[in-house]
Amino acid sequence: MEESIDVKKYMRKSKKRHQSSVSRKIVYGIAFFLFVIYTAIILYFFLYGILISLKADQQTFLDDVLNVSLFSFPSPMNFGNYITAFTEWTAIDGKNSFLMMLWNSIWRTTVSAFLSWFTTALVCYVLVHYKSKFTNALYVIGLFVSMLPLYGGQGAQYRLYSQLGLINSPFIMVVSITLYGTYFFYMYAFWKGISHSYAEAASIDGANHYQILFRVMLPQVLPSIIALFVMQFITAWNDYESTAAYMTDYPNLAYGTYAYGEISGYQGNVPAYFAGVILSLIPVLVLFIAFQNTIMEKVYFGGLKG
Amino acid sequence: MEEKTVSKYVGSGQSSRKKHGLPKLTAAKKKEYLFVASILAIPILFFLVFWLYVNLDSLVLAFQREEYDASGMQLVFTLENFVMVFEGFVTNGDLLIALRNTLLFYGVALVVVLPVSILMSYFVYKKIPGHKLFRTVTYLPNIICSSALVVLFQYTFRSGSPYEALMNALGKPYEYPLVTDSAIVLLLVYNVIFGFGANMVVLGGAMNSISGEVLEAGEIDGCNWFQELVHLILPMIWPTISTILVLSFAGILSSTGPILAMTGGEYNTSTLSFLLYAYATGAVKTISQDIYYASAVGLVMTLITFPIVLLLRKFLNRREEA
Numbered sequence: 001m002e003e004s005i006d007v008k009k010y011m012r013k014s015k016k017r018h019q020s021s022v023s024r025k026i027v028y029g030i031a032f033f034l035f036v037i038y039t040a041i042i043l044y045f046f047l048y049g050i051l052i053s054l055k056a057d058q059q060t061f062l063d064d065v066l067n068v069s070l071f072s073f074p075s076p077m078n079f080g081n082y083i084t085a086f087t088e089w090t091a092i093d094g095k096n097s098f099l100m101m102l103w104n105s106i107w108r109t110t111v112s113a114f115l116s117w118f119t120t121a122l123v124c125y126v127l128v129h130y131k132s133k134f135t136n137a138l139y140v141i142g143l144f145v146s147m148l149p150l151y152g153g154q155g156a157q158y159r160l161y162s163q164l165g166l167i168n169s170p171f172i173m174v175v176s177i178t179l180y181g182t183y184f185f186y187m188y189a190f191w192k193g194i195s196h197s198y199a200e201a202a203s204i205d206g207a208n209h210y211q212i213l214f215r216v217m218l219p220q221v222l223p224s225i226i227a228l229f230v231m232q233f234i235t236a237w238n239d240y241e242s243t244a245a246y247m248t249d250y251p252n253l254a255y256g257t258y259a260y261g262e263i264s265g266y267q268g269n270v271p272a273y274f275a276g277v278i279l280s281l282i283p284v285l286v287l288f289i290a291f292q293n294t295i296m297e298k299v300y301f302g303g304l305k306g
Numbered sequence: 307m308e309e310k311t312v313s314k315y316v317g318s319g320q321s322s323r324k325k326h327g328l329p330k331l332t333a334a335k336k337k338e339y340l341f342v343a344s345i346l347a348i349p350i351l352f353f354l355v356f357w358l359y360v361n362l363d364s365l366v367l368a369f370q371r372e373e374y375d376a377s378g379m380q381l382v383f384t385l386e387n388f389v390m391v392f393e394g395f396v397t398n399g400d401l402l403i404a405l406r407n408t409l410l411f412y413g414v415a416l417v418v419v420l421p422v423s424i425l426m427s428y429f430v431y432k433k434i435p436g437h438k439l440f441r442t443v444t445y446l447p448n449i450i451c452s453s454a455l456v457v458l459f460q461y462t463f464r465s466g467s468p469y470e471a472l473m474n475a476l477g478k479p480y481e482y483p484l485v486t487d488s489a490i491v492l493l494l495v496y497n498v499i500f501g502f503g504a505n506m507v508v509l510g511g512a513m514n515s516i517s518g519e520v521l522e523a524g525e526i527d528g529c530n531w532f533q534e535l536v537h538l539i540l541p542m543i544w545p546t547i548s549t550i551l552v553l554s555f556a557g558i559l560s561s562t563g564p565i566l567a568m569t570g571g572e573y574n575t576s577t578l579s580f581l582l583y584a585y586a587t588g589a590v591k592t593i594s595q596d597i598y599y600a601s602a603v604g605l606v607m608t609l610i611t612f613p614i615v616l617l618l619r620k621f622l623n624r625r626e627e628a
Contacts, residue, residue, distance in 0.1 A: 023530050032434050038440075042444075043443065045462070048462065049454075052461065064466055067466070070464075125345070126342050126345045126346060138346075146553065151578075151605075152582055152586075152608065153357075153360045153364045154600060155364060155367055155586040155597025155604075156361070156363035156364035157360045158586055158597060159363070160355075160359070160360055175356055179349040179357075210341065234449045237451070238449075238452060238453075240451065240567070245583070245587035254454070257454045258456075258567045277454045277458075280454060281454060292442055295445075296445070296510060
């Protein structure tokens with residue numbers, strides 16, 4: 001009797017499993033189809049940009065506008081626009097060429113991303129592995145600052161930068177040194193995942209605090225926090241708003257992309273401009289492709305407890 | 307209280323410790339405190355100057371305006387900024403429009419972007435065919451500069467674009483939508499199309515940290531995909547979701563999104579964060595810099611959002627505990 005109930009139960013479960021497996025296949029199929037459509041939409045924008053960048057010249061571009069055929073295969077394709085882009089972007093302010101903006105992007109991004117990333121990593125290490133009332137209080141303040149940002153500080157910030165002579169000065173990079181950086185909670189989570197026993201063992205072996213940090217603990221979180229550096233780098237590379245506000249004398253490529261349209265009123269050489277836009281995307285694309293697995297698999301955070 | 311702790315860390319002299327009845331610091335403790343101080347001192351100093359001072363100063367600025375007389379410019383105490391804020395909400399309505407748009411953006415992020423991001427993350431996590439490509443493509447807009455993305459988006463609707471071709475095919479008159487009242491709709495569409503990637507990274511990361519055994523057990527028990535997502539995965543990644551909810555609400559006033567590059571705030575597309583940026587920095591050609599007004603707007607918005615964020619967090623934490 002009991003055996004027949006067990007068999008019935010097993011049969012019922014097995015039927016349910018089969019049904020669930022079929023419904024999963026159908027749902028996965030629909031999801032796949034929708035993902036394909038979404039992928040096509042995203043890739044369309046890049047393809048469109050490339051097509052415009054390869055138009056023969058500005059006149060061809062204007063003809064295509066009149067004929068409502070901007071999204072058309074350029075014939076002949078003018079790869080020379082990718083050379084012209086280097087001089088075309090000078091139209092923004094008459095001073096800074098594409099190469100100059102590229103250089104500004106490189107040094108500004110590297111310095112600001114490194115300062116913010118490095119200080120946040122070290123601060124979080126201390127907050128996690130040197131527990132005390134003081135470090136706990138700093139963490140709680142961090143929670144407060146992140147969740148309840150005080151709005152309207154930008155005016156006072158602008159005035160302070162101005163008083164300190166930081167507007168249009170390379171020294172403005174120092175403000176990237178921060179107690180609670182963009183990736184504070186991610187860093188905190190990474191350090192929490194590393195057992196303190198490694199530090200204790202190293203300490204018994206005679207290592208000092210800096211050796212423990214840089215030789216024992218940091219290598220363990222490096223893959224994860226490098227992913228954060230790449231994300232920070234990409235964010236800083238793409239930042240055009242703070243350039244528009246504070247650093248117009250040192251324009252980066254992101255600002256150039258924005259300002260060209262604003263200043264030239266789209267009267268310039270649009271295909272060459274688009275070639276510049278496409279070129280400006282290459283560094284971050286390469287960086288992302290190189291680190292995408294690390295970014296996608298290592299970056300996460302949990303809840304906010306304080 | 308805090309000062310006492312700080313002095314403990316930065317290693318106050320032994321005589322002062324003796325005076326307070328504290329035990330003598332060992333050499334090892336001294337080294338530890340020195341190490342902690344060496345890491346934290348500069349970031350704390352920068353925090354005090356560029357966060358605490360800035361925010362306190364903005365509080366003062368909210369009650370000040372410039373006045374000019376024979377001796378030059380003088381800052382005077384006034385409530386005029388708050389009168390202007392009141393007018394912005396009631397009389398001329400520019401703040402009201404900005405508030406409406408801000409809530410629209412947050413609403414869309416909450417109702418459309420977050421749920422779809424969860425679904426997309428789930429299917430990528432379940433490794434459907436092509437999941438790696440889909441994951442990369444979804445994240446792609448996050449690594450592309452928004453000013454470049456905006457240009458590509460704008461040209462999709464400009465004269466000569468596929469949009470105009472579509473309008474012609476449908477026999478409808480063409481008008482560049484970003485210079486009309488439909489601009490806000492296009493901005494919302496932009497935020498939806500390009501908004502999934504950021505959530506997907508953290509949600510995907512959280513899902514990857516779930517033990518496979520739990521899901522296997524669910525599958526053996528005949529859980530379908532929806533039950534698996536709702537009853538097994540969502541409760542386990544709830545801390546991440548609640549963090550996204552709190553941080554995105556707190557962040558609705560701190561990022562301007564694509565507005566600066568897309569419309570410059572014209573055609574009723576400004577948000578509160580955009581207005582704060584524009585008034586504070588003077589970087590928008592149609593809006594004159596007014597740091598005093600920006601500070602007053604910020605103060606009012608802080609007073610409104612402060613309790614909301616606290617309540618939201620309390621509610622979400624309670625759900626997490628339940």
